[in-house]
Amino acid sequence: MTSSHRATIGDVARRAGVSKATVSFAYSGKRPVSEGTRQRIFESAESLGWTASESARALASSRTATIGLVIARRPEIISADPFFPRFIAGCEAVLAEAGMGLLLSVVTTEEDETAAYTRYAAGRVDGVILLDIKHGDRRPALMRALGLPAVMLAPTRPEPLLEDDGMTLPAVIAENATAIHELVGLLVEAGHHRIAHVSGPPHYVHATERRAAFTAAMTEHELDPSLVIEGDFTAASGQARTAELLDQVPRPTAIVYANDVMAVAGLSLARSRGLRIPEDLSLTGFDDSDLSGHLSPGLTSVSTRPDEVGATVVRTLLEALGGASGPVVRVEGPTVVLRGSIGPPPPPV
Structure with a gap:
């Protein structure tokens, strides 16, 4: 070699x-x-x-050679969101090297989520990955009650979640804030002042982190940070929230979306109203889906490298199962991918 x-x-x-x-x-x-x-x-x-690797050697004591993942979202959201398949691919790559597998459950209710973890704890998996960390998330306490090893993926160090009645969960930190700051900076540099944000649901820590970063960035540029409207990461909400923003007088000249799915739907809605991108409206997404680079113009977005994140999460969990992990592992920050959807704002009418 x-x-x-x-x-x-x-x-x-x-x-x-x-x-x-x-x-x-x-x-x-x-x-x-x-x-x-x-x-x-x-x-x-x-x-x-x-x-x-040390992780692979530690697998000799593993009971099932299987890691569990429960995703509590509607199937149509999962199928449209580029994060999940890439994240799972990263997980599978490391698990394959370790001779292990991934057991996936997709649920839509809290009751079904609890039932899935309970089944996992009954000897079906060696440990689990916790995604979509929420404010006041109940799952760390549930993992303790079930005796189920776990690692969480979060955008910031979730202090209340790391320690629950003496239990410390390993965490992989993949922050989002710096990329949002950079997106706002690019729009301001292009000349925009009236910038809106279509956020994700506020119960998700990563959605509120992106929203808080938008507010902070706008404030730093001495611009009005209040033009924020809540979406739910679906194309339908992206279209509906964009319509609400474009109906305002004056309307925003730029919109920062919390994910690419909502951004692509917003771009389509804007074009259906006769607006040109970016001459009349600048747009940015988040997650850098494959589709984003093939639009005309291409959508400026943020690459979070979910496959690398997934691989890191699995390695962290395997190390935890082998008794060798620290409490927090940080991954490389996101990268803004600049494409043609950002331009100067239209001249005042």
Whole structure:
């Protein structure tokens, strides 16, 4: 291997002529592997300079080789939101290397969510990932009651959630605020003063963080920060909230959306009213979906690298299961992807 390419379990598997799962089983002992195959794997690993990770070695004590994920959102929201499939792909990449799997449950009510975690705790998974952290989230206490190891993904260090009656949950922090500040700065630099924000539901910590960042950025630029209207991350709400904003007199010359789904719907609604993007209205999204780069003009958005985040969350959970994790892991901040949906505001009528 060259110095620029660090050997992976996939490289070992290819050289040994086996699957990545078989490599993992050879090291963890979770499944029988013939002596000949095991020796071939070990020789391939040695020649490539690859060693099994601490997380993979810790899996030998795992009961199910499965990690659980419960997503409490309506299926239509999940299917349209680019974050979830990319996040899950990142999770699966690390789990595959460890010879593990992901058990996913999609629920729509708090009762069903509790039932899913209860089933998981009955020996179905070794630990769980907590997404969509809410203000006053009840799940850390539930994990303690169920005795279920967990790691949470949050945009900021959620102090009340990390410690619940003596229980500390590991957390992966993926902040959003800096990107919102940058988006507002780009719009102000382009000449905009009347800028609106279509936020996400206020019970989500990441939605309120983006809203707070918008308010702070507008205040720093000595602009009115009050033009905020609440959406729910769906295309329908993006369209409806955009219509409300465009009906205002004077209307905003720029809109910062809390996700790409609402932004794309808003762009479509604006065009249906005869507005040009960005000549008459500038727009920005968040999450950098594949569609954003193929619109005309392309939608300025924010890449949160959900696959990398998912991989980090799983590694953190595996380390926690092996007793080797710290309380907080931070991932690289989001990146603004500048495209053609930002331009100077139209001249006053």
